[in-house]
Amino acid sequence: MPCGPAVSVGGPTITAVPPPKRHPYDQWAPDARALDLVGDKWTLLIVRDLVAGPRRFVELQRVLPGISTEQLRSRLNRMVADGLLTRQRYREVPPRVDYELTERSRELVPVIAELSRWGFTWAWGPPREGEAIDVGAIFRAVPGLFIGSDVRGTVELRVDRRSYCLALRPGAVELTEGTPEDPPDATVAGSEADWVAALGPESLRSALSISGDRSLADVVLDAVAPVSARPSIHAA
Structure with a gap:
C-alpha cells in the first residue's frame, strides 16, 4: 500500500565524470575521488535530507540548522555542478527553486x-x-x-x-x-x-x-x- 506519490529523478543529462575540485585529494584511488565529491562538510547531510523528495532552499535551511545562507548556497551550487543534484526553477511569485537528488547521489543513500x-x-x-x-x-x-x-x-x-x-x-x-x-x-x-x-x-x-x-x-x-x-x- 503506497504512502504517497513516488518521487522520480529527472533533469539534464549528467556527465560521466564530474569536473575536478578546487582542493582535491590528488590521489588516483576511487575512495579519494569519491571524497573529492562528498567529503565536504554538509554534502552528505544535504543528500540525506533530500531522500524523501525535492526541497526548496528555505526548507533545506530549516532541516540543516547551523549552516549559513552563503554556505548552503555555495554547497548546492557545487553539488549541482558535480551532478549530485538537479535544480528546477518555477515561474512563481515569490520565486521557487527545488533541489532534487540525481541517480548519482541516490546511490549514496x-x-x-x-x-x-x-x-x-x-x-x-x-x-x-x-x-x-x-x-x-x-x-x-x-x-x-x-x-x-x-x-x-x-x-x-x-x-x-x-x-x-x-x-x-x-x-x-x-x-x-x-x-x-x-x-x-x-x-x-x-x-x-x-x-x-x-x-x-x-x-x-x-x-x-x-x-x-x-x-x-x-x-x-x-x-x-x-x-x-x-x-x-x-x-x-
Missing part, C-alpha cells in the same frame, strides 16, 4: 545508512548541549537500510504533529514526509522527548504509542536504532 549504523555503534549518546534535535534526520537515513527480504507494509512514524511514512517491500524502503494518503499498517507515535528516549542509548520505547501491526512496528524500530549493534563499552 545506502552509504549514509551504513554511516548512521556505524554512528549508532561507535559515536552515539544522549543529545549534547547545543545539538539541534530533529528526529526526522534519523528517519531520513532509513531508506538505505536493508530491513529484510520478506518485510512488507507501511509504517507511519509520528513525532508530535509531524509524520514520516515508510513503505517497506522486499529489499527496499521508501520514505515520504507528511500524513500518508492511505491508512498505514502500523503507526508509532510520540513526542519529540519520547522519540529521543526511544532512539537514545538506552532505547526506552515505553512512552511510544504503537497501533496496528505491532511486529512490523518493532522490525522498523529495531532497524532505525539497532541496539544489538552497540558494543558493551557504551555501558561504561
Whole structure:
C-alpha cells in the first residue's frame, strides 16, 4: 500500500565524470575521488535530507540548522555542478527553486545508512548541549537500510504533529514526509522527548504509542536504532 506519490529523478543529462575540485585529494584511488565529491562538510547531510523528495532552499535551511545562507548556497551550487543534484526553477511569485537528488547521489543513500549504523555503534549518546534535535534526520537515513527480504507494509512514524511514512517491500524502503494518503499498517507515535528516549542509548520505547501491526512496528524500530549493534563499552 503506497504512502504517497513516488518521487522520480529527472533533469539534464549528467556527465560521466564530474569536473575536478578546487582542493582535491590528488590521489588516483576511487575512495579519494569519491571524497573529492562528498567529503565536504554538509554534502552528505544535504543528500540525506533530500531522500524523501525535492526541497526548496528555505526548507533545506530549516532541516540543516547551523549552516549559513552563503554556505548552503555555495554547497548546492557545487553539488549541482558535480551532478549530485538537479535544480528546477518555477515561474512563481515569490520565486521557487527545488533541489532534487540525481541517480548519482541516490546511490549514496545506502552509504549514509551504513554511516548512521556505524554512528549508532561507535559515536552515539544522549543529545549534547547545543545539538539541534530533529528526529526526522534519523528517519531520513532509513531508506538505505536493508530491513529484510520478506518485510512488507507501511509504517507511519509520528513525532508530535509531524509524520514520516515508510513503505517497506522486499529489499527496499521508501520514505515520504507528511500524513500518508492511505491508512498505514502500523503507526508509532510520540513526542519529540519520547522519540529521543526511544532512539537514545538506552532505547526506552515505553512512552511510544504503537497501533496496528505491532511486529512490523518493532522490525522498523529495531532497524532505525539497532541496539544489538552497540558494543558493551557504551555501558561504561
